[in-house]
Amino acid sequence: MNDKNRQNMYKLLRELGDVQGIARMTVLSLNSFIESIRQLQCTKQELQPLYFELAEALKSSQPKIIPLIHLLEQFEEEMEAVMTPEKSLEEIRETAIKSLEDKIRQFQDNAAKVTENGLKFINNHDVVIVHSASSVVTDILVQAKEKWNKRFEVVILEHNRDRTRQIIQALRDNDIDHIVTPAYDLSHHIDRATKMFVGALTITSDRKIVAPSGTAGTVSLCHLNGIPVHLFANTLHYSHRTSTDQYIYEAEEDTHSANMDFSITSHSHDLVSLDLINHIVTENGETSKDATAG
Known part of the structure; x- marks a missing residue:
């Protein structure tokens, strides 16, 4: 090739x-x-x-x-x-x-x-923040309503339009209360939130997660306001390598605004410290932040 x-x-x-x-x-x-x-x-x-x-x-x-x-x-x-x-x-x-x-x-x-273990972390009257929700996070929300008839609300932070539509449809199909808001508007909803759910592409050996772009800011705001952040990922997401070895894609795009030409640099994913994560849930249940793939 x-x-x-x-x-x-x-x-x-x-x-x-x-x-x-x-x-x-x-x-x-x-x-x-x-x-x-x-x-x-x-x-x-x-x-x-x-x-x-x-x-x-x-x-x-x-x-x-x-x-x-x-x-x-x-x-x-x-x-x-x-x-x-x-x-x-x-x-x-x-x-x-x-x-x-x-x-x-x-x-x-x-x-x-992981989904089955995640059901234990949803309570009645929770207000759960999700950002570019993974399929596991979506399944946890849906099954909490289907299997346990939990009553809760979800705050969907609009990030990726395709992924946002998918979770909106899943919540609508299961009659789960939700609102959709831009990620930059989270500060107006943070006071009533009770927890945040995230997934990850990777959990690195230097205790960071590789997650969709925008996740770092959202997790940081939750941490600052004392909102517990729950990470759901099976152990196949654990890497033996550090965050610098994950080859996160960097793009540079030329743009023009107000009679000025300049380039915008962006990355496909964020890096988030595990210090900002309160709970890590794998197929084996809740696990230590220091656990690594076997």
């Missing part, structure tokens, strides 16, 4: 992440990998380099998609063990597809457990 194709793939992954969220994008990426294996036409000798080339390209995305990286590393270890002279091309293909299908189930099972 040449550099241009890699950059196009990374751009597509960022756009999918913005619209679908990291959890859905991880599953979508693995399903796409499975489909590429089904359609791949090559010799047995060509197979292993092609498998690992695609896996390596996915692992090098900007920013790094840590859950996908962990699952692909597991996949590579399993495939190295089965790519032997005794195995036929079709046997290797079937094993690869089964391995990736198992990875999808593992990721979805972990996410479901």
Whole structure:
């Protein structure tokens, strides 16, 4: 895969992440990998380099998609063990597809457990702030109403229009009270908020989270006002590397305003210190801030 194709793939992954969220994008990426294996036409000798080339390209995305990286590393270890002279091309293909299908189930099972554990953190009469809500956070809100009939309100901070529409629709479908407000208007709602729910792309080894842009300001305002912040993420989101190794994408855009030309620099994601997070909830329940991936 040449550099241009890699950059196009990374751009597509960022756009999918913005619209679908990291959890859905991880599953979508693995399903796409499975489909590429089904359609791949090559010799047995060509197979292993092609498998690992695609896996390596996915692992090098900007920013790094840590859950996908962990699952692909597991996949590579399993495939190295089965790519032997005794195995036929079709046997290797079937094993690869089964391995990736198992990875999808593992990721979805972990996410479901995080959701189940998250239900314990919603009480009647809560006012919950969400910012670019992850699929797990959305599922927690929906299931708290569906399963436990909790009565609460959600303050949706408008950030990404596609993601905002998705959570609005989910809350409407389940008759959950909510308001939508620009993120910069949060100070007018902070006095009645009781907690904030966030998801994360990554939890780094130097105790930071990689989250959608704008999250840092919202979390900081909640922390300043004593609003407890709850982070929901399964342990596949834990990285062994630091925040500087996450390859957060930096963009520079030329613009013109009031007879002046200048460039605006922006980043695809924020970095937020775990010192600002009150509760971390994984598939194993509430966990220490100092916990790392095993």
